[in-house]
Amino acid sequence: MYFRTKRSGGFEYLQMVESHRVNGKPRQTVVATLGRLDALKETGELDRLLRSGARWTESGMLLSAVEKGETTTVDAKRIGPPLLFERLWRDSFCRSVIEDLVADRKFEFPVERAVFLTVLHRIMEPGSDRAAEKWRSAYSIGGMDAIDLHHLYRAMAWLGEELADQQGRDLVPRTNKDLIEEQLFAKRRSLFNDVGLTIFDTTSLYFEGDGGNTLGRNGHSKDARADLHQLVLGVVIDETGRPICSEMWPGNTADVTTLIPVVTRLRERFLLNRVCIIADRGMVSAKTIATLEAHKIEYILGVREKRSVEVAAVLADKTPFVALTVPKANGRGTLDLQVKEVVRKVRAGQANTTRRCRYIVCYNEAEASNDAAAREAALAGLEKALRQGDKALVGNKGFRRFLKTEGDSHFAIDPERVAAAAKFDGIYVIRTNAQISPLVVALRYRERWIVEDIFRTATSIINTRPIFHQRDDTIRGRVFCSFLALLLRKELIDRLAADGRRYEWADIVRDLDQLVQTDVDQAGRRLRLRAAAPGCAGAVFQAVGVALPPTIQITAQPPPASHAQSPNL
16 A cells, blocks of 8 residues: 545545455555645654654654654664674684684683674774774674773784794794784685785884884885884785785895795795786885895896986887776776887896896876876976075075076076986886786786785775784784784785675765664664665675664563552562
8 A cells, every 4th residue: 555646626635545456457446535745744744644644664653753852772883893893703704713712812802703803893983092092982883892902912913923932934023913923824825725825025113112122223214204213014914905914024134135035935834836026116226136136036026216327228119018907996997008028138247147137018198187187286386486495495495406506506496307207207117037928017017016005905904003002913913913903904805896886995884884773662672773875885885795784673571560469469
């Protein structure tokens, strides 16, 4: 049955109609004509009629009670992130691996729950452990009753705790987090094919404080904060972008000293047959490249020295480009590239021997437009600065590359330098010794950007800033929770991709966070109301295979009415 309106004599009338079939054909029968629609609205009869009918349905009764203020809100919790990431936490074996490792320890609190809370906080609203302990009160997370702030600190210390058996250590000690990485990898390997290629990249994280006993050191800061102590964080992913492990070194550790030991340790820890170092050229030296080749380790390195004689010769090569379309990270469309291979023989070493060097030149038209626009903006700013006096430009590296010195030691814009810079618009050069096609080299180098994309789009996840921890073990544990957050993030993106869905990460986090569950009291009953899934949240739950709770649940009934006692008793 349903309501409909029918116009007659210039007025609309509200009717209750029943639909049924006669000889297989739909027919409607008017059950009742309730009156003129305008009159029903004006007198309020329509609202009273609907409220009266609503008494006979559970949801209608509740909606009617809420409208009339007959319910009392008891509690409201956000349920989207805990429900979704709890499933991914379990399916990725994080829960079972941690529980197995702590099974023989005499902890008086659930360590796995403390780690999960920290990881979930990293994903949704990163901050300190103190902030996580307060943040959890707004969320319905299972097993949190036994977790206090000092438990979070102890869980972080356990993750970074050094193992008694240090066999296989290199520059840094083996800790519990290494066991977790190795067991997660083993479980993943039993389900999927062996890893064919691993990608390694590093970044630096600076501290506001000292940064532990040994980790916090001054070094080359990629955040341009050389004044602060930092640690160097290395992340290893497979060719699909799934995180395999993380490594942490003191902030003054040079990449040249970490690459070879890391590769050796990777092979031993995960029994990898093939490791490819894919990174910016700036992270390694010529000596390191020679060492990689001596150890027969593959590499794909971006070349930064664009103005060198060697690169100029590569760019001057007349080999034609081949068009290539590359998918962007997180489903943000595609990227059109033009790619070509250039092989040159160069002399190296004191023996003046000849070595074959392979380069892949990539041209990105969209990036070329961006480079040209950025240069024009820089030149406009430079001209304005020159009109105001050129002394302030002495230490400005961004401006200096376009300047020349004229009479009386004054600066002027150098057209030749500007023209030379324009030749590199949209161009980047890759050097490799990997025995794969030029197109695959370009794709693999793009896959290295998965790590950079994680650092950039999930800066708040990886940028942990361990300000409040004073010991190496708790710092290691806290940064490792960021690694686990990246793992869950990758797991979710893979589930969405398998379901044919692509959403921006910020939209996923925002929509999940808006899914709220409210407990109310109504006529002595405790009811639980679940708001509609906003935005992409419903589709994300469906892709992961998690069912949303019912819209309305009765969690407690009023006690049965007691019978009045007989006066004779």
